[in-house]
Amino acid sequence: MLKDKNILLGVTGGIAAYKSASIVSLLKKQGANVKVVMTKAACEFVTPLTFQTMSNNEVHIEMFDQLMNMDVEHVSLAKWADVILVAPCTANTIGKIANGICDNLLTTVLMASRSKVILAPAMNTYMLNNTNNQENIKKLKNQGVVVLDTQRDLLACNDIGEGKMLEPEELVKIVDFELTEKDLIGKRVVVTSGPTIEEIDPVRYLTNHSSGKMGYAIAGEAKKRGAFVTLISGPTSIEPPFVDEFIRIKSTQDMYNAVEESFDNCDVLIKAAAPADYSPKYYSDEKIKKTGESNLNCLELKQNIDIAKHFGSLKKDQIIVGFAAESSDEIKYGKSKLKSKNLDLIVVNNIKQKGAGFKSDTNIVSIIDKDENVESLGTMSKKDLANEILNKIGKLLKAR
Ligand SMILES: Cc1cc2nc3c(=O)[nH]c(=O)nc-3n(C[C@H](O)[C@H](O)[C@H](O)COP(=O)(O)O)c2cc1C
Structure with a gap:
């Protein structure tokens, strides 16, 4: 069901950004078209070249690069996408989306988008549980944004707790699920x-x-x-x-x-x-023994x-x-x-x-x-x- 689907992957500045390259690879293997938008902080963790090579598409980072093109990039990317997956999604980006801030290309695309949005949070447990962050997640869920759970594990900060991003394989399954028409509901x-x-x-x-x-x-x-x-x-x-x-x-x-x-x-x-x-x-309750005969007849x-x-x-x-x-x-x-x-x-x-x-x-x-x-x-x-x-x-x- 991912074949020929247009998937926009947003990558933000969390350590889990190194796993986002696998998401691109898995989506491509299933026949999806993938474009990547990175925040500037994400570029501190992984180079745009990685995503450009994996997706076979130019990576979008700057808001005002569009001056080179004839179309308004944030609008054209938003229209192109059947679904937008932000993975990893930082507390910062969650806060911006929940409060209507669009001060970079990714948050502006999200503001202009009418397609399904899936956020895969990844952060330290205290950041995750912070009241402001929880309020932001609640607000986004109420607006129909799919905000995924995190996993409990040893985190990059060496704490053990909630906050680990779901694995790429799981995220791709969720994207597939969200894009599938629910024509068998009630059956x-x-x-x-x-x-x-x-x-x-x-x-x-x-x-x-x-x-x-x-x-x-x-x-x-x-x-x-x-x-x-x-x-x-x-x-x-x-x-x-x-x-x-x-x-x-x-x-x-x-x-x-x-x-x-x-x-x-x-x-x-x-x-x-x-x-x-x-x-x-x-049925024999006991193991049938070798008889010594060369043929077992029946x-x-x-x-x-x-x-x-x-x-x-x-x-x-x-x-x-x-x-x-x-x-x-x-x-x-x-x-x-x-x-x-x-x-x-x-x-x-x-x-x-x-x-x-x-x-x-x-x-x-x-x-x-x-x-x-x-x-x-x-x-x-x-x-x-x-x-x-x-x-x-x-x-x-x-x-x-
Ligand atoms: C080494 C390092 C790791 C970080 N990991 C995370 C993280 O996993 N989750 C998160 O929400 N912020 C993390 N941050 C903080 C974000 O990078 C920071 O809030 C940044 O402003 C996010 O920008 P963005 O949302 O535009 O990508 C990390 C920062 C550093 C220096």
């Missing part, structure tokens, strides 16, 4: 993700290669778009996104139980998980419940989206699963294709709807694909 979305494991004995289990990346991307993006998100996840090694409810499960039966808990109240069920189709018929399996099919047969006005990873004829199998499981959409991919499938950060899929319309999408990040799927769900919700 309850349940996402299943990852593999399941089916235990054979206390040591061994059956599983598959699912990483959970696709389901996590969908859950994270749905949350950003305002939905109340329940993420039901099998065992994965990746970090869960920020959601409302996170339920960790092991087996297909556990996943079924968790879906059953939330199904009646949900608007959308997205089955991005790869639950095991079979589980061992008998591991008896029983079929697990097909979760998507089960809830497809029960659904009232919920929208159910299924996934099918196939190694051939994915459209044919996809159409047949869509029908037999009573789904609203199915996302199919061919796991043999390079850039598609389980552990990859990208996917190549086709999305099939109830009228058997097939939309084939090229290689895209799982995050972009998550938004494509949510766009289609959004249309179905509107049409309901």
Whole structure:
């Protein structure tokens, strides 16, 4: 969602300014256009050349440089920005913005701006807690400015306390969140993700290669778009996104139980998980010993419940989206699963294709709807694909 967005980064004179270069780098990696405005005090900590090189754009510092250009710089920068992030934001700059002072380029741009403003304070704990500073923060929050919390840590002044700026990765996530249209507000979305494991004995289990990346991307993006998100996840090694409810499960039966808990109240069920189709018929309480035979002849399996099919047969006005990873004829199998499981959409991919499938950060899929319309999408990040799927769900919700 940051792709092609115009982000103006204000850098003020705090020691955390050295981290602002990473913010530029992270934003650029996600496809955003970044321009930087520095205060003169910020230039004491980091050189403008760093930001110019990282952003591939001229760095703006002086109010009256505009005499060289034909446009009024503070107004054109304010109009250009989709969002303004000031990180770090000093107590001084907070005080100026709260009191309508615009005596440098950054504060003047902020005064002229009509876009969302996010301030990431960074300062010594006593400065942070100073009554004037707290009053200023309160005033700005009341005006709709997003003033972020700080972290408690060992600060540059050697005190331990509140006042450390949030980390660049966190700030970029917040910018992304603030820029995302909240079109799923009021909707309850349940996402299943990852593999399941089916235990054979206390040591061994059956599983598959699912990483959970696709389901996590969908859950994270749905949350950003305002939905109340329940993420039901099998065992994965990746970090869960920020959601409302996170339920960790092991087996297909556990996943079924968790879906059953939330199904009646949900608007959308997205089955991005790869639950095991079979589980061992008998679980051995003791570790199964090596027999000395060269072949282990039989591991008896029983079929697990097909979760998507089960809830497809029960659904009232919920929208159910299924996934099918196939190694051939994915459209044919996809159409047949869509029908037999009573789904609203199915996302199919061919796991043999390079850039598609389980552990990859990208996917190549086709999305099939109830009228058997097939939309084939090229290689895209799982995050972009998550938004494509949510766009289609959004249309179905509107049409309901
Ligand atoms: C070494 C050093 C570190 C500083 N760190 C901070 C800081 O983290 N937060 C802050 O609010 N002010 C800090 N200051 C004070 C600001 O630089 C000072 O208030 C300055 O006027 C801020 O100007 P600006 O808001 O225009 O950038 C620091 C000053 C020095 C000398």
